[in-house]
Amino acid sequence: APIRLGTRTIGFLNVDSSLPNAYSDADAERLQAFADQAAIAINNADLYSQLNNQTERLEAHVAERTEELEHERAQLNAILDSMTEGVVYAEPVAGKMHVRFVNTALTALTGYEESEWLGAAPAIFAQHNPDGQFMANVALTIVNRLSVQPRWQVETRIVRKDNTAFLANVSAARLVDPEGKLVGLVGVVHDISKEKALAEQRSRFVAHASHELRTPLTNAKTRLYLLKKQPEKTADHLGVLEAVVDNMRELVEDMLDLSRLERNLMTLKAQTTDLVPFVRELVELQRVEAEGKALTLCYEAPTEPVLALVDTKRLSRVITNLIVNAINYTPEGGIITARLVSGLHDSEIGDCAKIEIEDNGIGIAEDNLENVFQPFFRVPSEVQGTGLGLSIAREIVQLHGGDIYVSSALGRGSSFAIILPQLTPETPKLTEAEA
Known part of the structure; x- marks a missing residue:
């Protein structure tokens, strides 16, 4: 009896006997029925084998893709941890933003350990220091701003866990899926305390330099006026003018030297x-x-x-x-x-x-x-x-x-x-x- 899968014959089922006319038509029908059941069993086994093979291929593909994603995640984390700016990533959970990632720079900047950040809402700040509520309000303000605009930037004071503070530039942006649904927020914290201090120092330097130069220039102008009015005292006035010029030259040379030193343009002949x-x-x-x-x-x-x-x-x-x-x-x-x-x-x-x-x-x-x-x-x-x-x-x-x-x-x-x-x-x- 042929064993068929659809229109395809995949084999035969034979029963032999040495006696003539040993089998009746009923026996042939029963043999064919048995062959049909065998075909079903073989087909099921083949389908099961294909399913197993497909499952194994899918599992291998998933494992390979998971390994690739883990490698990419490790690379991304390494890049983020090498940054000098602090980075924080948060996702919405039950209507509230919860932190999912912080880099090493942010923990160093704020004094909060990674374990304190992860899973935390902005209330983390209010739990540790008197100024914490201020920081919690800053975090909530950023979240609220990003609900109506894709990105936001602000200069603000950030209070560390030990209650010390630093001035920071905070840039934040929201992340959405292709349908526009919010999937997370990312923030970058840059400590600008030194930059601000240097800018203030430069401003003070310019102001002081202007003042220091104005005084001898005023003296020089006065002496020139007196020189015209009192020609008989020319020698005295010229002596004062020479001293004024020497002082101005000394001041300018000192200013140039200090500028070169601060910009690392002065080299030593040691x-x-x-x-x-x-x-x-x-x-x-x-x-x-x-x-x-x-x-x-x-x-x-x-x-x-x-x-x-x-x-x-x-x-x-x-x-x-x-x-x-x-x-x-x-x-x-x-x-x-x-x-x-x-x-x-x-x-x-x-x-x-x-x-x-x-x-x-x-x-x-x-x-x-x-x-x-x-x-x-x-x-x-x-x-x-x-x-x-x-x-x-x-x-x-x-x-x-x-x-x-x-x-x-x-x-x-x-x-x-x-x-x-x-x-x-x-x-x-x-x-x-x-x-």
């Missing part, structure tokens, strides 16, 4: 230098000036060499400025000490030497200490100057890989300390180009 005779020579150059004010100028230094890789021209300007300041701000009979100390160690600089200029002069008020290295800052005094010397000094010292500090008390004098990397036998040798 060479290995023994600081002991180097500082001694700078002290001796100011001894006549100090003695002219009845000041005692001392120098204390080790007997052995103290080696450092420095630009002697730049560093001499710094040290000379500190000594001259000490002379200018110390009353007659005072004592100024230049001190060189070696063999120190700083956690950031490493092996280092310290050059200290100490006086017992008028000192600096505590409220002014944090401003002494700011451009154009001058303590209340009759001493003239551009107000840029200490700003330039700090930039030059930091360019050497060191730092400069001040300690002072009003009426008790001041101490400025320059910390510089010191060369020791263990210090790797650097070429001038590497320095």
Whole structure:
């Protein structure tokens, strides 16, 4: 009996006997019925095999696609975690936005751990600090804005978990599916505190520079007027004009130097230098000036060499400025000490030497200490100057890989300390180009 699947014969079912006419028509019908059932069973088995194969192919495809998606997700997370801006992604859950992802930068910026962010609604902020409700309101404002416009940007104050704050630029956008349904919100948080501070510093610099230049220009204009009116005093007026021009030139040169330093356009010509005779020579150059004010100028230094890789021209300007300041701000009979100390160690600089200029002069008020290295800052005094010397000094010292500090008390004098990397036998040798 043939075994058929539709119109296709896939086999035969035979029953043999050695006896003639052993099977009747009824037997043949039963055999055919059995063959038909066998065809159904074979067809079912074939369908089941095809279904299994299709299932296996689908499972393999799903596994492959899942692996691709996981790889893409890992790549995306790596990219987002490498960003310096904070990134947050939230999805709507039961009518409220819940955070699904934050990058490392955002946790560092805000102080909230990833586990605190994930699944949280804006109320997270109100749970941790007094200013939290303000932050919760900011978050809700962003969500509400994005409900009526596709993207929004705002500058706002963000309060960290420890209650400190920073100024941030927050850019947010909504994500929708092809039908326009909201699927999520993404926000980028950029800390602009330093940018704002630099912008304010530039504004102050321009304002101070304008003021400082206006004063000598006014003096020069006045002298020119007097020169016309009093020709018999020409020599006196020309002397004052020359002094005014010198002061203006000094101011402009200081401003240019500070600008170059802040923009990293000034390079050092560093060479290995023994600081002991180097500082001694700078002290001796100011001894006549100090003695002219009845000041005692001392120098204390080790007997052995103290080696450092420095630009002697730049560093001499710094040290000379500190000594001259000490002379200018110390009353007659005072004592100024230049001190060189070696063999120190700083956690950031490493092996280092310290050059200290100490006086017992008028000192600096505590409220002014944090401003002494700011451009154009001058303590209340009759001493003239551009107000840029200490700003330039700090930039030059930091360019050497060191730092400069001040300690002072009003009426008790001041101490400025320059910390510089010191060369020791263990210090790797650097070429001038590497320095």
